[in-house]
Amino acid sequence: MLKYFVSRILLLIPMLLVIGLVVFIGLELAPGDPITAMIPPDQLSSMTLEDIEAMRESLGLNDPMLVRYFRWLFNLIKGDMGYSVVTGTPIASIIQNLLPATIKLTFAALIISTIIGLLFGIVSAIKSNTFIDYISSVLGVIGISMPEFFIGILALLIFAIRLKWFPAQGRTDVGLNALQSLKYLVLPACSLGMVLAAALMRYTRNAMLDVLNKDYVKTARAKGLPEWKVYYKHVFRNSLMPISVLLLLRLPMLIGGSVVIEQVFGYAGVGSRLLAAINGSDYQLVLVIILLLSTVSLLASVLIDMFTALLDPRVRLGGDIGGAK
Amino acid sequence: MNKQDYILSINDLKTQFKIGKRVVKAVDGVTLNVRRGKTMGLVGESGCGKSVTAHSIMQLLPKAGSIKEGEIIFRPQNSEEFDIAKYRKTDKKLRNMRGRQISMIFQDPMSSLNPVYRIGDQIIESIIQHERISKKAAIKRTVDMLEMLSIPQADKRIMDYPHQFSGGMKQRVMIAMGLITNPELLIADEPTTALDVTIQAQILELMQQMQEQLGFTIIIITHNMGIVADMADDIAVMYMGKIMEFGAKEDIFLRPTHPYTRALLKSVPVLGNGGNDRLEPIRGTTPDPSDMPEGCSFMPRCDLATEKCKNAPPYEDVGNGHMVRCWYAKGGAANE
Amino acid sequence: MATVLASKQKVKKSSLAKRNLQKLLNNKLAVFGLIVVTAMILACIAAPLLTPYDPMKISLSERDLEPSSNHLFGTDKLGRDVFARTLYGGRMSILIGLSGAIGGMLLGVIFGSLCGFFGGTLDAIFVKIAELVSVVPQLLLVLVLSTFLGAGVQNLIYVFMFTGWVATFRLVRGRFFSLREESFVEACRAFGIGNLSIAFKHILPNCLGPVAVQLTLNTAGFILQEAALSFIGLGVPSGVPTWGNIMNAAKEIIVITQSPWLWIPPGIAIALFVLGVNSLGDGMRDVLDPSQL
């Protein structure tokens, strides 16, 4: 078990290195002098060309690319992410302010969609081929066909502007208590989670129906277990494995979607900052944010993967499938 | 014979499946009596309805299937007899019966155990469902049962997961799970089809030993005439949802009367004959169950078929409870 | 022998494709999807017949008009007819989604069959690449690539191809892995039929059903992505109307509350078209394998 986890985590390293490299090459190709992103702007303005050239040498900007890459990566890990060219603020502080908000939003969306998706999926499977199942199937296919931002705009119009249940725009933590800041989260998180909820619902239903046909479900019934126990212990438990695989595939889409949803609600997270940075050609900031979001996505995938392994003794205990002792 | 000597009496059972708009009559009027403490073999080819019959007894049919007609009278030793067919699939009465009074083991031991739970937990689940018993006592009983079924190091192996067991060992676990509550009837649905011959011999031997020790009744379902010759006291031969012939083992093997039974016996090679006798195949193929012929269902493939067979033949006793469903059963052409 | 050959002229050749089409037409979901998709595509193609307006023509005298018999969906801030823009925008949105998906499918099928048939190092490398591409949020990947390649319809299609091959690749590779163990493939080998023929003539056609289903999924996904990208202003240049571009206006609260005709029609168009494509895909999947999903 431990061996599996360790190897899974070790595999993360090369993947992060490759993503990092792609981002770094992107930085290299981006227009603009890299040095502008490495020195605080007020200091930069008082330097002569010779100073800058000396600085370039001392900063190692003339070193081979691979050396610079690892130095950049190392600095990144230390928290030195450079400076935003446009606003002149250190990127680390921008990230520090905004990343938690984005993670909160995505996580909330994940929780909401998992609860709704599993609930409706389970009901749909248990009542398969009834009216309830039919309705939720139709809702499911409509759900996965809606653009997230369209749901967002509709939600904004109905719940924030017309009904005034929630604030329409923005998110500031300053001077807000937990309940108030939760109010800012509800609409974006729900809009973001809706599509995933629909996908999860469809998938849960099918995974459960699939498991229902398995022989061990028949065995469970033959033991005389009541239906709820059959569903809970033998059907749902076993469906969780394929469901978590779907989550794994869908998670990057959720994180991508957060960028758009933040834009709709003017939610101050890394996503909306990312768009501002792109429009302002602030490449250093763009790439760091993308690297971070990718890392979050990668880490979350590994977590889900480990969760799947925990569920399945065949993965957990190594694959000597069918082997007698 | 006294009614109480039969642990199970099935009368004119009809089980149907609805697939889309088609109705498949999988079991179409089965009548059977199972003697207490004996072994009954139910033989037939795939799709003849033998498995559906077994699942009907447990009311373990899939959603599309349901019992349409007939009764399944179960007579437990220490309680009132009741008609299984009268209850809904999820009725408490049936739930209490399943796994406690009647147990069932399935064809494929590989997929019959839930891969995510420990072997021990899956067996104990069965005890705890039906008895008020401490966890410790349940574990003890599980280990004892596994030891009885000659699983080495049973106390350690209950902590293992199904994928760590071989096919034969898994089938032993299934048997243990079935017998742990001391049921009166064990239904074994092709229990050895997925196993190798030497493992098959082990499992069949074990089932016989356990029956001697615990005295339960067995219904064994198989397509292998050899297995029923070994195991069964009574044999029912099924074809297209109906019992074609029923009788004591001797009736079936020494005095086979239905043309289908005879054809079946002649179409399988017998070890020791060395390919001397040429096999006599049954011509044609089994008809589509949703489109069965009128009259005798074996007629299209039967060498003795005449005009008469276009009407459904009666199910008659030809002596000593030897039942045959054929127009020619009594002194007719089949006894030439 | 002559009689044998003569008698077989009478037998109607049953074609598998024809039978599957028949099954598809019996599937309500698929028929619904097919009707919606076909109707919308036809409407977009026939846009000049359905509306007299030019989607690009700015008419300052007709700014911000509510829907009326003249302007079915009203006009936008520059006085352009929203109905015309929705129709013409649909052309571009569908074109981008479909060509991105087809391109991705081709890449996926080629890589997938090569890896699935030959396995080995090539396979190991592609699997790793696929894992990498799929773990990075696709929208971000599209964002980066379109930032550097520059905005533009063609670039967007390239970007979709580059990010969209993974699902098809996995699917085809997986099917190859299981199919190449099937006895009919071994029978081909036993006859000495060459590898390429086995891979492309015997195995690949067996993957095409699921690939077609995947194509619908990808088309739906790319249309949604294009819309999202254009909505945040990073997809197609704002001059070219697409469904997402039209909705770009809804970034302002004032538009959301005061001029819903600017964003509701294209929003519904996207949802309806994607719904049609998804239903068609679901229906196809039911036809191909009624037991699955």
Next chain:
Amino acid sequence: MSNQSNHTEILLDIKNIKKYYPIQAGLFRRTIGHVKAVDDVSLYVKRGETLGLVGESGCGKTTLGKCIVRLHRPTEGELRYRFDEDGEYKDLLSLDKKESFNARKKIQMVFQDPYSSLNPIKNILTAFDEPLRIHGWTNANERKERVAELLESVNLHADYMYRYPNEFSGGQRQRICIARAMCVNPDLIVCDEPVSALDVSIQAQVLNLMKDLQKEHGLTYVFIAHDLSVVEYMSDRIAVMYLGKVVELASAKKLYYHFEHPYTEALLSAIPIPKIGEKRQRIILEGDVPSPANPPAGCRFHTRCHKVMDICRVKSPELRPMKNDPDHLVACHLADTVEDIAEIPADAV
């Protein structure tokens, strides 16, 4: 056509065939061991006869069959094959490309699962078409006639060539597969469990058809099955395999009454016979078949053998002819073979 009554000419000489599969593990796919699926098997097949291969799952019978058809390349060994009745023997494994391709015509295979043996999206004609075309039937009409002829030879209607596999029952499919294997006029057909997926009433149809075709075309069969009664019905000689090795080889008539190997004895006694009256002595083997990745030392059967002796745990018995019958080969220390146990040095024990 060869003479069926006395098969004397050896068609295929299987010499010391081994097939090992590497077991790989870890991040770098290191090879940590081998599954010895077939471990040093030598057999011969005479022209016109049926050689039965019998054993439980994992004994290597299918792997050996696939090696003969060259679907698997053996790790070691030779497959010496006589193309013409008075020609020379050639090793099938060291032919050049063209010879190798032509040799494919000579040896064909019928597979276990009739459902996966036919490509579901191609009609029957197409399934036959490509093999025929690449092996010299260049004229499309001739190919069509050939297919019609073949289908009729397996008692199917010629029109069926336009149908798709899903329109046929298992028995019909298996007959189509037999016809397909025959389309290039092979000498030798390896039949891998051809009837085990079929219903009992259909098995006999297929078995009899195979016997008839053999007579008609002078075919040679290697007949692989787990069911000894079926193998006995079909075969002239039977080789019993256990964990990658042949443990006994005898004529079909001899094997049932004069078996020598304890495994053969157990196998025979384990098979349920559809007869009553004679009470047979049942030998129940203990435990499971050991893993071929880690076979026991000495005689591979010693872990389950009811007659195990000390020597069996250390020394692996050779497959040797019996003293009184040189055509009956046994690999057991107990058997009265040409070489006696006494000759084994005492310190080996």
